[in-house]
Amino acid sequence: MKINVNTEIALTYLLSRPKQTIVASLGVMFGISMFIFMQSLMKGTNDYFEKSSFSSTPHIKLYNENIVANLHLLNSLPNDNSVKILTNPKQVQQNQGLTNPYGIINSLYKNPEIANITPQVTAQVLYTSGSVQITGTVAGVNIVEEDKMFDVKGNMQQGNFLDINRVNNGLLIGKGIADKLSLHVGDNITVRAGTGSAVIMRVVGIYATTIKQIDETKSYASLIQAQNLLGKDRSYVTDIKINLKDYNNAPKVARDIETITGYKAEDWVHANEQLKAAFKIRAIILNSVIGVILLVAGFGIYNILNMTIYEKIKEIAILKAEGFSGQAVTSIFLQQAIYIGLMGGIIGIIVGYLVTLMVSRIYIGAGTLKYLPMSFYIPHYIQAISFGILTTIAAGFFPARKASKVDPVTIIRG
Amino acid sequence: MAEIALHASNISKFFYDPVKIPVLKDISIDVNKGEFVSIVGKSGCGKSTLLYVLSTMDTDYTGELNINGTKVTGKSLNDLARIRNSSIGFVFQFHYLLPDFTCLKNVMIPALRLGKLSYKEVEEKAYEKLKMFGVEEQALKKANKLSGGQQQRVAIARALINDPAIIMGDEPTGNLDSKNTGIVFDLFQKLSKEYGQTIITVTHDEDFANKSDRIIEMTDGEVSSHGK
Ligand SMILES: Nc1ncnc2c1ncn2[C@@H]1O[C@H](COP(=O)(O)OP(=O)(O)O)[C@@H](O)[C@H]1O
Ligand SMILES: [Mg+2]
Numbered sequence A: 001m002k003i004n005v006n007t008e009i010a011l012t013y014l015l016s017r018p019k020q021t022i023v024a025s026l027g028v029m030f031g032i033s034m035f036i037f038m039q040s041l042m043k044g045t046n047d048y049f050e051k052s053s054f055s056s057t058p059h060i061k062l063y064n065e066n067i068v069a070n071l072h073l074l075n076s077l078p079n080d081n082s083v084k085i086l087t088n089p090k091q092v093q094q095n096q097g098l099t100n101p102y103g104i105i106n107s108l109y110k111n112p113e114i115a116n117i118t119p120q121v122t123a124q125v126l127y128t129s130g131s132v133q134i135t136g137t138v139a140g141v142n143i144v145e146e147d148k149m150f151d152v153k154g155n156m157q158q159g160n161f162l163d164i165n166r167v168n169n170g171l172l173i174g175k176g177i178a179d180k181l182s183l184h185v186g187d188n189i190t191v192r193a194g195t196g197s198a199v200i201m202r203v204v205g206i207y208a209t210t211i212k213q214i215d216e217t218k219s220y221a222s223l224i225q226a227q228n229l230l231g232k233d234r235s236y237v238t239d240i241k242i243n244l245k246d247y248n249n250a251p252k253v254a255r256d257i258e259t260i261t262g263y264k265a266e267d268w269v270h271a272n273e274q275l276k277a278a279f280k281i282r283a284i285i286l287n288s289v290i291g292v293i294l295l296v297a298g299f300g301i302y303n304i305l306n307m308t309i310y311e312k313i314k315e316i317a318i319l320k321a322e323g324f325s326g327q328a329v330t331s332i333f334l335q336q337a338i339y340i341g342l343m344g345g346i347i348g349i350i351v352g353y354l355v356t357l358m359v360s361r362i363y364i365g366a367g368t369l370k371y372l373p374m375s376f377y378i379p380h381y382i383q384a385i386s387f388g389i390l391t392t393i394a395a396g397f398f399p400a401r402k403a404s405k406v407d408p409v410t411i412i413r414g
Numbered sequence B: 001m002a003e004i005a006l007h008a009s010n011i012s013k014f015f016y017d018p019v020k021i022p023v024l025k026d027i028s029i030d031v032n033k034g035e036f037v038s039i040v041g042k043s044g045c046g047k048s049t050l051l052y053v054l055s056t057m058d059t060d061y062t063g064e065l066n067i068n069g070t071k072v073t074g075k076s077l078n079d080l081a082r083i084r085n086s087s088i089g090f091v092f093q094f095h096y097l098l099p100d101f102t103c104l105k106n107v108m109i110p111a112l113r114l115g116k117l118s119y120k121e122v123e124e125k126a127y128e129k130l131k132m133f134g135v136e137e138q139a140l141k142k143a144n145k146l147s148g149g150q151q152q153r154v155a156i157a158r159a160l161i162n163d164p165a166i167i168m169g170d171e172p173t174g175n176l177d178s179k180n181t182g183i184v185f186d187l188f189q190k191l192s193k194e195y196g197q198t199i200i201t202v203t204h205d206e207d208f209a210n211k212s213d214r215i216i217e218m219t220d221g222e223v224s225s226h227g228k
Helices: A005-018 A018-054 A100-106 A142-149 A175-180 A221-228 A247-261 A273-310 A313-321 A325-360 A378-404 A408-413 B047-052 B079-086 B105-113 B119-132 B148-160 B180-193 B207-209
Strands: A060-063 A114-129 A132-141 A156-159 A169-172 A188-193 A198-207 A218-222 A238-246 A264-267 A361-367 A369-371 B003-016 B020-030 B038-040 B064-065 B086-091 B166-170 B198-202 B216-217 B222-225
Touching: A005 A018, A005 A325, A005 B216, A018 A273, A018 A325, A018 B079, A060 A247, A100 A114, A100 A238, A100 A247, A114 B105, A132 A142, A132 A175, A132 A325, A132 B079, A142 A218, A142 B047, A169 A175, A169 A188, A175 B086, A188 A221, A198 A221, A198 B207, A221 A325, A221 A361, A238 A247, A238 B003, A247 A264, A247 A325, A247 B148, A264 A369, A264 B148, A273 A313, A273 A325, A273 A378, A313 A408, A325 B079, A325 B119, A408 B047, B003 B047, B003 B198, B020 B064, B020 B198, B020 B222, B047 B166, B047 B198, B079 B105, B105 B119, B105 B148, B148 B166, B148 B222, B180 B198, B180 B207
Parallel strands: A132 A218, A169 A198, B038 B198, B038 B216, B086 B166, B166 B198
Antiparallel strands: A060 A238, A060 A264, A114 A132, A114 A188, A114 A238, A156 A198, A169 A218, A188 A198, A361 A369, B003 B020, B003 B064, B216 B222
8 A cells, every 4th residue: 555655754753652643643533522412412301392392292283373463444434634633552352263263273284384374262261169269271173183283182181181072071180280270080170261151170180291380270171162161252363373394494484374373373482482592502611611622722832732732843854855855744734633632533433322322211200301312413424524623623723733843954054 | 068966146144142243244245066175263253053944954044056957945845845955955064864763764764855866776775775884784673763973874865865966964973983984075076076976065174184185264144265
């Protein structure tokens, strides 16, 4: 095999000081494997939280938002030339729900981005059992579609969720409500919506999500039940919940739907701003830690090369006297940096993968989170290697340049 | 008329230490191709300094230097490196071998750098050079495992590997015993007589100097005698 003489010298220098070479590579290895491990953990966690937020929130929610009173009606009075002024306008409660909800649903299904749509009647209610009262909401839903979108079945603790369609006045309550009012399947509960009359309902099931606040307030009934609670007719729908094929498109699709329907379409990104903020903060923490690790690894390489150059300054002078140009000397020392980086990088990728794999098998059993969520995502590995090599080159550059500037005469004269 | 291998005209050089001291004062030298020249003079008179200038390693001087008919003064560092690599062999007073490499590799490296021959050919040639100096037995030993005399002979072999037109030595036999000095002298003479290589060497060894073709004497940064 014909290898370049610069490469041969670089390799010989690395091999002639195996300890330092290994220590410097270990620095890089540590940086790279930490990078992979932390990225995998973060992406895994983010994915988990994103997924769990979708277990209760649709990608897009369409509803009739309260609007501020305007002059529209006053101005429509006939034969009136007076100037109208509205002082201190207030929000107007839009309690008529969505107009023609099933027409909207049918037209939305034409959008190829949309995967599932389901209507909902949301009622603010007061639960009463014995002498205890708590507030909450009843979501009137088509439970079969709801299950398709949010996996109601997977959250069931007791009873059968389909019973809200079969049992008259059936109600599926959260575990928090059940605990607070000490209710079991088959018990009765009094539910009163703000304006409606009290209705005695029967607990047909108890569910539990990972989100405590939901379990303590929300229960499911059939659409018709919820409409009855509110004293509304069969076409009354307060929200339409929409899931997309790709939830990343939610903000864009939501804007389209808003323009088409004229109702407020809230996408999950807006509804979960605190989740997004948490992602961002985690990313900042992670990047700082990785930055520091790579910096330390870079310093390791910088250090060993500087030391080599200090020790070998006479040899560098000789090489130059023999006719090695500045570029050739740069190449010799930069190559040493690159080989250290490559070696550390490759081992780092393997170690990073193994650590990620091992940690993903650690049982933590917090709520529905049984194992640490780790993702195995190829781009992380490519990023890791690129960062590693970039750091190495940056760290090797300055010592290499210093070596290339060695003046043979000064050194040889002594 | 003989061909000129090295032509230096009006070379001057100063050191600033911290006051300006002249080390080389308006030196002009011509050396013919195939000539074996010794430079002698008291310690500190500027012999090494002159040799570094002539070898193109030191570019901080005034005057003009021509090697094999080409002006090298003012050339870029890269060009000078190439010229040194192909046309000049330098032997220092101390061997300056690379201790991490075998003797054979040490001799091979300038030829690998030059890149004219295949690895195999370079290896054979390096082995031949070692043989000329009787150190072929040491070929595969690390350079720092040899005795001083052996190291210096390897260093001379290294200077010869690219068949340079000019071989320069700064007291190359200074650390050798008389037997080894004899070997080196005979070899230098053979190179100049049979292969037409030019030899310029600083020496303190009167015998050595007297046997060479010409003696250039230096005194206080000036050439006091050009020999014949
Ligand atoms: N880097 C330097 N700075 C200042 N003066 C120097 C330096 N190197 C050598 N000198 C001086 O230059 C003169 C010539 O040195 P040198 O060429 O080594 O002499 P030689 O080889 O003939 O013994 C000496 O007086 C020496 O002290
Ligand atoms: Mg000297």
